[in-house]
Every structure is written in structure tokens, then in C-alpha cells.
Amino acid sequence: MSAAGASTSSQIQTREREKTQAGPPSPVVQFWLGPHNEGLLDHPDSVGRITGPCGDTMEISLRIEANRILDSRFRVRGCAVSKACASIAAALAKGKELEEAWDINEIQIAGPLGEIPPDHRHCPLLARDTLRQAIENYCQQEKNRKT
Ligand code: FES
Numbered sequence: 001m002s003a004a005g006a007s008t009s010s011q012i013q014t015r016e017r018e019k020t021q022a023g024p025p026s027p028v029v030q031f032w033l034g035p036h037n038e039g040l041l042d043h044p045d046s047v048g049r050i051t052g053p054c055g056d057t058m059e060i061s062l063r064i065e066a067n068r069i070l071d072s073r074f075r076v077r078g079c080a081v082s083k084a085c086a087s088i089a090a091a092l093a094k095g096k097e098l099e100e101a102w103d104i105n106e107i108q109i110a111g112p113l114g115e116i117p118p119d120h121r122h123c124p125l126l127a128r129d130t131l132r133q134a135i136e137n138y139c140q141q142e143k144n145r146k147t
Helices: 003-022 027-033 080-093 098-102 106-113 123-146
Strands: 046-051 057-065 068-077
Touching: 027 080, 027 106, 046 123, 057 080, 057 123, 068 080, 068 098, 080 106, 080 123, 098 123, 106 123
Parallel strands: none
Antiparallel strands: 046 057, 057 068
């Protein structure tokens, strides 16, 4: 994670801690504390991994059978928002055909999080692009296997 990423992540954590003391945790904090689908699949059919311009690195692994994503996991070295976005992207991808999963966009990924700070608006884009890279890698592998 970049120094800028660490600093903004720390600011978010401080802001969220203050909010938490005043009421229920925000969706970002809920995903940060208890993300779904975290980890790396054993023997995945494909993996996408991207380091964003901020320095955060996201990885999404997929289990694919008959053109459908059966399972999906993520790992993030980065901010709380990117972790939440990767968790949501992995969940949205599960059960979808590859073409449907490709169409998952940043608005769908960010939706459950509500308001995202302006300096973190690229986090759902990173999740979208990492998922797409995993799909693209799989399609390329399949193409190579058949030729
Ligand atoms: Fe870059 Fe979140 S700060 S992905």
C-alpha cells in the first residue's frame, strides 16, 4: 500500500471509529471487520491481480465450470474500501455466467457501501477490473488450451 493509501485508510478508520462510537458501524466497517469470501481458492481456474495507481493490490480467484462461476475469493493489500469492494465483487460474481459477471460494474459494487469518500472512488473500479482480469485470463487459457 502506498503512503497515501495508508494515510487515507488510517483516516477512514479514525472517522469510522468515531462514527461507530455514535451508532452502528458503516457498511465499509462491517465489510472491513467481517468480509465475505476472503482468501484464495485452492487450485483456482483463474486469478486476476491488479495493483492500482494508489499502490493497493487486489486479487480475485475463480472456480469456473461450464461457463459459470461456482466460487470466488479475494485478497487485498490495501484500504478498507478496496477490501469491502473486493468482497462485494466476489459475492456478486458467484453463480453468474462469465458474460454476466463481466458486466458487473462499479456502481453495483459500490451500492451496498453507501457514501464513499471522494479519494476512494477508484476502489470499486479496481474491484471491477480485477474481476474482469480473472475472467479474461480464464478465457485466454481456454482459447490456448483448444489451439
Ligand atoms: Fe486505492 Fe482503495 S485507496 S483501492
